[in-house]
Amino acid sequence: MQGTGEGIPVRDKRGTGQGPPAPGPTLGAPEGAAAEAPLPAEPEVEVQEGSAPQEKPAEVSYLDDLRRVQAEFANYRKRVMRDQAAASSRASARLIERLLPVLDNFELALTHGEGTEGDAGIELVYRQFKEALGDEGLEEIPAHGVAFDPTVHEAVEAREAAEVDEPTSVSVYRKGYRLKGQVLRPAMVVVARPVELSPTAGEPVAAQDDPDSADGQG
Template identity: 45%
Template sequence: MMSTKENLSKETKRTEAPPPGEAEQAAEAASPAERPETEQATKETTARAEVPLTPQQIEELKGKAAKADEHWDRLLRATADLENFKKRAARERQEATRFANVSLLEKLIPALDNFDMALAAANNTEGNSLESLKTGITMVYNQLKAALAEAGLEEIDASGRPFDPNLHEAVSQQETADVPEGQVLRQLRKGYKLRDRLIRPASVVVAKKPAV
């Protein structure tokens, strides 16, 4: 026979353990206020998503989609135009570099023609060929000077001027009492500038006081 304590313990267990399915039924019977807030928010979101769009709203969405497609097409075209412009500009820069001296060469070609004529005259035994050669060379020289001057080339005239180390190159010094010391006594080779930039200094002989 079981003791009184054992009977009481069994009765207590039967009382505390709920029947199968009772917990689930209790949860379902709970009020909405007792359920998690996330469940309520999910239902509200689903309800809003299930609201059908009006024809006007559908048309508005279609219009916005069409505008977005149009803007995208414009962006693609603008990008393509920019790339084409870059390529064209690169080609033009390359062409400009390759043919930068075309204008100058066009002005020098007539000088070459006159050289040809002067040489032909020098080979001609009839008449005064020396005078013809001199005339031809003078013509070529003047044409070359004019073409180079038009391109911005300037001669540096150093004769009789004070020595300037920025423009002149002293090849030697010569004692003399005829000109002041430090003055260019004689120019051996012309100097040239391209506008304000020195291309070649003039080679000169500089005057020096005679030794006492």
């Protein structure tokens, strides 16, 4: 039976009393037939800091979202407050503009009613009314005896005058007012300009005599 190449099994006959004996190695078996030993575990490679992007912890992400929402809400609140202030200013301007004719009538009543009975009472009411409007930001535009300014003055008449060196408001037809620095109503004025000054753009033009009418009169 020798030379056949078959392995002869060898059994461990030492009884242990704990079940059948474990099979032993086979004699004459080809190399590699025995059970392979387990391969050693691969060593764990530590990831160095900065070598790969790491996700933020959930707590940090929540805090970032909270800060962003807070910033957006703060900007929204400022925008709403700014819009409310602008709307309030526009409403106040419309109301005060409607009250200006009342203020004009008070002044006319005081001008034409001097010395009459009840004049002191009208003046008291007028002064209180004007002070209340002043508390809201209303102020009168200087118009008498000042240089003509087309941004705050409206010329209703122009004439030549030798005593002025530049276009000047010499008479006020209707008072003008500003509200919180903004022109609410321009002042209507009569403008005098020097005789030698030629009319230019933006300046009031003085009335000139018609030569045809002058010839007809001669």
